[in-house]
Amino acid sequence: MSLPKRVVLVGPMGAGKSTIGRMLAKELGYQFLDSDRIIEERCGANIPWIFDVEGEDGFRQRETAMLDELSLKHNTVLATGGGAIMRPENHRLLKQDALVVYLKTSIDQQVERTRKDRNRPLLQNDDPEAVLRKLFAIRDPLYTQLADIIMHTDRKSPRLVVRQLVNRMNPKTPRHKRQIRKEGRNHV
Numbered sequence: 001m002s003l004p005k006r007v008v009l010v011g012p013m014g015a016g017k018s019t020i021g022r023m024l025a026k027e028l029g030y031q032f033l034d035s036d037r038i039i040e041e042r043c044g045a046n047i048p049w050i051f052d053v054e055g056e057d058g059f060r061q062r063e064t065a066m067l068d069e070l071s072l073k074h075n076t077v078l079a080t081g082g083g084a085i086m087r088p089e090n091h092r093l094l095k096q097d098a099l100v101v102y103l104k105t106s107i108d109q110q111v112e113r114t115r116k117d118r119n120r121p122l123l124q125n126d127d128p129e130a131v132l133r134k135l136f137a138i139r140d141p142l143y144t145q146l147a148d149i150i151m152h153t154d155r156k157s158p159r160l161v162v163r164q165l166v167n168r169m170n171p172k173t174p175r176h177k178r179q180i181r182k183e184g185r186n187h188v
């Protein structure tokens with residue numbers, strides 16, 4: 001099986017899209033793109049500031065424009081924001097030429113992994129767990145519907161998730177042969 005032109009990671013806050021995306025890109029020899037970070041760079045402001053000044057709707061407009069631009073970039077691994085699946089018009093942009101991977105993660109793990117981070121405006125309130133639970137109820141069916149692969153991440157290190165993903169993309173190739181392919185010798 002040949003590699004997909006793009007790998008697009010979807011899933012809730014704390015699923016590990018950014019962490020795993022960076023490692024997976026390295027493993028595949030692809031460019032890593034993180035839509036949240038690129039939006040921040042372009043805007044010259046962080047996500048909490050964008051939410052404060054432009055509201056969530058302003059952020060979602062920027063996000064759709066970013067997903068449109070990034071949908072054209074091949075040989076990339078894209079870490080999306082947790083809410084990228086919320087606008088129906090984004091679905092085509094996420095799926096274009098892509099293998100879509102849903103990093104499925106329990107609420108407990110989402111809470112644990114986002115606990116100390118202040119960069120997620122939707123969770124800056126008294127009961128982030130209740131918010132994550134509510135978002136999961138709405139979003140889990142959308143992530144599931146879009147996904148080509150559903151990868152569970154609980155009780156797995158990021159390294160193990162990456163290894164399992166690479167195996168799912170190319171199940172018959174032993175690791176040492178994948179390494180040779182990565183190095184450019186395709187006659188294994």
Ligand SMILES: Nc1ncnc2c1ncn2[C@@H]1O[C@H](COP(=O)(O)OP(=O)(O)OP(=O)(O)O)[C@@H](O)[C@H]1O
Pocket residue numbers: 011012013014015016017018019020036079080081082113114120153154156157158161
């Ligand atoms: N499989 C894992 N096991 C343990 N910790 C993890 C795992 N994946 C990610 N983490 C940790 O969880 C935290 C959140 O991960 P990350 O920022 O990659 O999530 P995200 O899906 O990109 O979230 P967001 O949607 O908010 O951008 C990080 O501190 C990361 O190190």
Ligand SMILES: O=C(O)C1=C[C@@H](O)[C@@H](O)[C@H](O)C1
Pocket residue numbers: 012013036047080081082083084119120121122
């Ligand atoms: O789940 C969400 O709606 C969000 C997740 C983050 O990745 C950011 O895109 C932003 O904080 C909103």
Ligand SMILES: [Mg+2]
Pocket residue numbers: 017018019036079080081
């Ligand atoms: Mg992220």
